[in-house]
Amino acid sequence: MRVPILKQGGYLIASIQSALSDEDLLQLQDDLAAQVGKFRSRGAIVDVTVLDVMDSFAVRTLRAIAHMIRLRGAQTVIVGIQPEVAFAMVQLGLTLEDVATALDLEEGLAYLDRWIRPGAHVR
Amino acid sequence: MSGDAVADPRSELVSPARVPIASGTDVVVARQRGRELAARLGFSGSDQTVVATAISELARNILEYAGTGRIEVGVGHRGSRIGIVVVALDAGPGIADVPRAMLDGFSTGKGLGMGLPGVRRLMDDFVIVSEPGRGTCVTARKWLI
Numbered sequence: 001m002r003v004p005i006l007k008q009g010g011y012l013i014a015s016i017q018s019a020l021s022d023e024d025l026l027q028l029q030d031d032l033a034a035q036v037g038k039f040r041s042r043g044a045i046v047d048v049t050v051l052d053v054m055d056s057f058a059v060r061t062l063r064a065i066a067h068m069i070r071l072r073g074a075q076t077v078i079v080g081i082q083p084e085v086a087f088a089m090v091q092l093g094l095t096l097e098d099v100a101t102a103l104d105l106e107e108g109l110a111y112l113d114r115w116i117r118p119g120a121h122v123r
Numbered sequence: 124m125s126g127d128a129v130a131d132p133r134s135e136l137v138s139p140a141r142v143p144i145a146s147g148t149d150v151v152v153a154r155q156r157g158r159e160l161a162a163r164l165g166f167s168g169s170d171q172t173v174v175a176t177a178i179s180e181l182a183r184n185i186l187e188y189a190g191t192g193r194i195e196v197g198v199g200h201r202g203s204r205i206g207i208v209v210v211a212l213d214a215g216p217g218i219a220d221v222p223r224a225m226l227d228g229f230s231t232g233k234g235l236g237m238g239l240p241g242v243r244r245l246m247d248d249f250v251i252v253s254e255p256g257r258g259t260c261v262t263a264r265k266w267l268i
Binding site for chain 1: 147148150155158169171172173176179180238240241242245
């Protein structure tokens with residue numbers, strides 16, 4: 001199932017809706033890279049809340065997405081990694097390296113606001 | 124079936140679910156079967172995720188190194204213990220140096236070199252039998268309590 005991508009302000013939000021096949025993830029990679037250009041987005045959020053497994057392929061692809069979007073001049077945040085998924089990833093030795101993560105969509109948006117418009121948010 | 128290239132480990136499995144692995148979609152099906160069985164056996168949510176992740180990684184190894192193969196999940200017994208048994212079988216090129224393949228960071232494929240050592244960490248028991256030119260059989264178990 002193709003992952004829907006919403007445009008919200010200057011950001012893109014890709015909200016994964018169900019277990020993804022490898023092809024779906026690769027499609028998301030292509031879609032996000034294209035839409036960052038089309039909408040001149042400064043940030044992208046990939047919401048993985050519903051993913052019940054993140055294996056080496058999923059992690060590798062998410063890293064590739066984030067790196068590619070950075071090359072397109074935008075920042076990516078992965079949000080919603082579930083606690084048991086995080087546990088299994090650590091056991092497996094998988095890391096997202098330098099890719100930004102946030103607890104949920106709200107925190108992800110706050111992160112992008114801070115990153116992209118420093119000073120815009122006064123706390 | 125007697126066509127398996129490596130020793131058949133299925134004797135310990137009581138009516139296993141068999142999932143042929145030939146595409147990324149099969150990987151998802153295999154790990155869902157594993158999660159369902161783990162849930163039926165009473166594994167916690169996080170252990171269900173651990174089992175599903177291990178299956179996913181084993182299925183990926185099959186795709187990457189052998190092209191096709193099979194994942195079986197079934198119920199295992201050892202003494203009074205009950206658990207889930209995952210068997211990953213292929214008739215691929217096999218692994219020439221198994222101890223080396225079990226080292227973190229070693230990979231001959233395009234993966235992260237995490238596959239087998241990672242699966243061993245996720246599961247309680249891990250046995251690998253591989254013969255170059257004939258195939259590989261991984262048996263991994265996770266016990267309840």
